[in-house]
Each structure stands twice: as C-alpha cells, then as structure tokens.
Amino acid sequence: MAPRDEKSDAEAQDEDDYLYGFSTDEDSSDDEECALAEEGINVSKLPTIAKDDATVKRKLEKAKRQPTGDHGVICISRLPHGFYEEQLKGYFSQFGEVTRLRISRNKKTGRSKHYAFLEFDSASVSRIVAETMDNYLLLGHILQCKVIPKDKVHPDLWVGANRKWRPVPRDRIVRVQHHKARTEESIRKAEKRLIQRQKARKRKLEEAGIKYNLDAVSYKKKKTP
Numbered sequence: 494m495a496p497r498d499e500k501s502d503a504e505a506q507d508e509d510d511y512l513y514g515f516s517t518d519e520d521s522s523d524d525e526e527c528a529l530a531e532e533g534i535n536v537s538k539l540p541t542i543a544k545d546d547a548t549v550k551r552k553l554e555k556a557k558r559q560p561t562g563d564h565g566v567i568c569i570s571r572l573p574h575g576f577y578e579e580q581l582k583g584y585f586s587q588f589g590e591v592t593r594l595r596i597s598r599n600k601k602t603g604r605s606k607h608y609a610f611l612e613f614d615s616a617s618v619s620r621i622v623a624e625t626m627d628n629y630l631l632l633g634h635i636l637q638c639k640v641i642p643k644d645k646v647h648p649d650l651w652v653g654a655n656r657k658w659r660p661v662p663r664d665r666i667v668r669v670q671h672h673k674a675r676t677e678e679s680i681r682k683a684e685k686r687l688i689q690r691q692k693a694r695k696r697k698l699e700e701a702g703i704k705y706n707l708d709a710v711s712y713k714k715k716k717t718p
Contacts, residue, residue, distance in 0.1 A: 534575035534632070536584040542625060543587040549625050553588060556617040564592060565619025566641045566650075570608035572596075573632040578657050581609055588625075589618040595654040610641070610650060687712045 542549055569581075576584075582591050593612040596605050613619040619640055626638040675683075691711050698705050 532575065533577050533580045534573075536580050539584060539631075541587050542629075546625070549621065552621050553618065556615060556621060557589070559617070561616045563616040563643075564612050564614055565616035566610060566612045566643075566646055567619050567623050568608060568610055568639050568641055569626065570637045571634050572605065572607045572609060572636070573634040574605075575632070577605060578655075581611065585611055585622065588613070588622045590614040593651050593654045595651060610654075612651075684712070684714055688714060 543553055544550060572581075578594060578596055581594055581596070585591055585594075590613065591611055592614050594609060596609040598605055611619075611622075613622065623638045623640045626636050629636045629638070691707065695707055698707075
C-alpha cells in the first residue's frame with residue numbers, strides 16, 4: 494500500500510504543468526465560484542509579512558545587501574478568488590521588486606485557474622518568498638509556493654505577462670458569432686438539428702394523445718438545386 498504522503502499521478506502531472514508553465518483549457522473553479530464577478534480584494538487590509546515577521550525581515554535585508562544578480566521565479570498555487578494580477582503584484586511587492594507576473598487562465602473563459610508565476614529581481618529574495626509563503630493560510634486557502642529552477646522555466650512562460658486581464662463583453666461575442674458567415678456544411682447541420690427537434694416534438698405530442706398538425710409552422714428542408 495502506498496504511503497499517504499505519496500503523490501498521485503494526477504498531482505504529479507499538475508506540478509509538472511506548473512513548473513513548465515503549461516496550462517490547459519480545464520477550469521478549476523466550481524459553478525458557484527464561476528458565477529462570481531471577477532473583483533479583486535483590497536490587499537492593503539492583509540498583514541504585511543515582510544514587516545511584521547522579524548525573521549523574514551532580517552532574511553530580506555541580508556538578501557538585499559548581498560544581491561545575486563539573477564532573477565528568481567516562483568509558482569504560487571491555490572490562490573483565493575480576488576487575487577488577480579493587480580493584487581498579486583501589490584501584495585508580493587512587500588518582499589521585493591516583482592519584475593514579471595502571469596496568472597494562468599482558462600483559454601476559453603479567461604477565468605483564473607488559481608495559480609500564478611512571479612519573477613523577482615533577486616533569486617535569493619524569491620527563495621525567501623517561497624519559504625515564507627509555502628503552506629501559508631491566506632483568506633481560507635493554504636498556498637503552495639515553489640521556486641522554479643532556471644532550466645525548468647518554459648520559454649513561453651511569460652507570454653502575456655504584466656497585463657491586466659479584461660473580459661470580452663458578452664454582447665460582442667454574441668454579435669460576432671451571429672454575423673459570422675456560415676458555410677454550406679454548417680447550414681446543413683443546422684437544418685438537420687431543426688428537423689430532428691421537430692420530429693421529437695411531434696412524437697411527444699402523439700404519445701400524449703394530442704393531435705396537432707405542425708406542417709404549417711414547421712421548418713421545411715430546402716431543396717438542393
């Protein structure tokens with residue numbers, strides 16, 4: 494029997510995805526969470542760890558006196574709702590300068606997948622952040638924070654970094670889809686669906702003992718020339 498702390502294949506794959514910067518189209522939010530509007534929280538009301546924790550403060554001061562000259566990248570997962578680009582930068586800037594950041598988002602909906610990548614101007618500072626914030630309880634979520642080695646950072650990790658995500662208006666999406674030119678194949682498929690639905694309605698009426706002639710209002714398949 495495998496030990497309790499041994500990671501499953503799915504968990505190991507998720508971790509690999511984080512390390513390499515890949516993302517899928519799957520959305521980690523449940524239906525209730527997805528219904529919430531994407532409004533960021535006020536990070537100014539959260540505790541400032543870098544100032545309140547004497548040990549962390551001492552480590553950061555030492556790291557800043559002895560700069561490594563290399564940037565450091567961390568991955569933070571299990572982010573709570575309300576922690577988006579602006580909030581991430583505002584909150585984690587307490588440790589040092591955040592040079593780049595990117596939240597992994599669903600490619601179709603744009604919703605946060607609750608993990609992000611942050612780059613600090615100092616590799617030593619990034620290590621302190623990872624040590625401090627790993628398993629840290631934030632707004633009811635236990636964060637997971639890991640340093641990503643240089644050779645594990647995917648070349649496309651920072652595509653779209655440092656940009657605040659803005660949702661595309663729903664009416665614009667519907668308008669574009671409505672005005673989209675239809676191919677002959679798509680028209681045939683639409684006709685097939687309409688006719689199938691009509692047949693299903695007619696069958697239900699007959700099963701219920703209702704006599705109703707749908708021919709006057711039903712869709713007629715167009716004859717091919």
